[in-house]
Amino acid sequence: MTQPSPTRRPLNIVIACGGTGGHLFPGIAVAQELKKRGHKVTLLISQKKVDAQASKNYGDLDFRVIEAIAMPKIPSLGLLGFGLRLYKTIRFSRNLLDEVSADAVIGMGGFTSFPPVYAAHRKGIRTYVHDSNALPGKANRMTAKCCTNVLLGIEEARHYFNPAKCIVTGTPVRQEMEVRKDRREAREELNLPQDRRMVLVMGGSQGARNLNSLVIEAARQCAELCDFLIITGSADFERVSQLTADMPHVHVIEFCSAMASAYAAADVVVSRSGASSLTELAHMGKAALLVPYPFAADDHQAHNARVFAAHGAARMMRENTLTPDDIAAFLKEVFTDSALLASMNECALRLDMPDAVSRIANVIENTDSPASHD
Numbered sequence: 001m002t003q004p005s006p007t008r009r010p011l012n013i014v015i016a017c018g019g020t021g022g023h024l025f026p027g028i029a030v031a032q033e034l035k036k037r038g039h040k041v042t043l044l045i046s047q048k049k050v051d052a053q054a055s056k057n058y059g060d061l062d063f064r065v066i067e068a069i070a071m072p073k074i075p076s077l078g079l080l081g082f083g084l085r086l087y088k089t090i091r092f093s094r095n096l097l098d099e100v101s102a103d104a105v106i107g108m109g110g111f112t113s114f115p116p117v118y119a120a121h122r123k124g125i126r127t128y129v130h131d132s133n134a135l136p137g138k139a140n141r142m143t144a145k146c147c148t149n150v151l152l153g154i155e156e157a158r159h160y161f162n163p164a165k166c167i168v169t170g171t172p173v174r175q176e177m178e179v180r181k182d183r184r185e186a187r188e189e190l191n192l193p194q195d196r197r198m199v200l201v202m203g204g205s206q207g208a209r210n211l212n213s214l215v216i217e218a219a220r221q222c223a224e225l226c227d228f229l230i231i232t233g234s235a236d237f238e239r240v241s242q243l244t245a246d247m248p249h250v251h252v253i254e255f256c257s258a259m260a261s262a263y264a265a266a267d268v269v270v271s272r273s274g275a276s277s278l279t280e281l282a283h284m285g286k287a288a289l290l291v292p293y294p295f296a297a298d299d300h301q302a303h304n305a306r307v308f309a310a311h312g313a314a315r316m317m318r319e320n321t322l323t324p325d326d327i328a329a330f331l332k333e334v335f336t337d338s339a340l341l342a343s344m345n346e347c348a349l350r351l352d353m354p355d356a357v358s359r360i361a362n363v364i365e366n367t368d369s370p371a372s373h374d
């Protein structure tokens, strides 16, 4: 593991990580590490429900809300309002950077990272953007232009940026996931049976309605084979609860605040292929059936899933052709071929970068050169 080197004084660091769990949780992981090293951290999140839901379990961290502004289509009438909101958010960011005497700003991705990173860049403060996906989004590519360094979740993304600025750090997992939990304890905690195979179903930080529907039909065929723990997302909780009311082998959670336990309790996972979900699957060494969100920008979730499939850690299936029979067949295959399941688990583990959070913190602590830009 890379060792942190001592810094001259505690730093004031701003982490912009709002908008979605895939940005927020890696941001929380970096904040936890920097705080542990004695630095002061301010996290910028958006006003969205998922941010409030996810951040409420981290009362020891300092969260501030900043307006989340998404880039409208070009050309469109929305551009005028967007320009005004962007200007206001950059001004808000500039004031906040003064208030906390920021030494460095890290954007964890998405368009919510741009205003604080841009404001910091204009003030000559060190700036970073972290991109966790195999195919980086447009917002990150734009933000990267005003960054000192670009921190990458995986090597595959390097050629989308100025390669000289890129440092492959991996994507960090939260402190509570660093140590893998015991399966028995995890099942006790989540009130799940000990003697059944368990399939964890997750649709990213906000749930996935179509995937939930397909899994419920598959679960009807698999009542003998295994149990299911479905994390539905807030919007689909009522519907899934009703549809599975007569299925005692299906367990339903709206939003899971104990993801370390959910992974530990699972034998196999059916999931969307958001980058943080994949990072956690690798860290936990869990085989998966990956179903990329079909409408993700530039189909980036398919790029993520292909990396895992190519390494033998997962199967990838596209939602438009996926049937409940396919899901049931996959589960029968992995549960009857224990060597296959073990090999997929092992391949997932090989993709883990356990020191990602240290690498990021080291970059933040060690770079004291003035910002360099494209």
Ligand SMILES: CC(=O)N[C@H]1[C@@H](OP(=O)(O)OP(=O)(O)OC[C@H]2O[C@@H](n3ccc(=O)[nH]c3=O)[C@H](O)[C@@H]2O)O[C@H](CO)[C@@H](O)[C@@H]1O
Pocket (backbone or CB within 6 Å): 020, 021, 022, 023, 025, 109, 132, 133, 202, 203, 204, 205, 206, 231, 254, 255, 256, 257, 259, 272, 273, 274, 275, 276, 277, 278, 280, 293, 296, 297, 300, 301
């Ligand atoms: C639709 C879309 O564009 N999604 C993007 C979004 O994904 P999204 O926000 O869904 O994030 P990911 O799938 O990357 O990660 C989900 C995170 O939420 C956590 N979690 C989830 C459910 C729950 O109940 N509790 C909980 O804590 C997971 O442990 C994980 O840390 O950002 C990712 C990172 O840029 C991208 O790769 C995804 O493609």
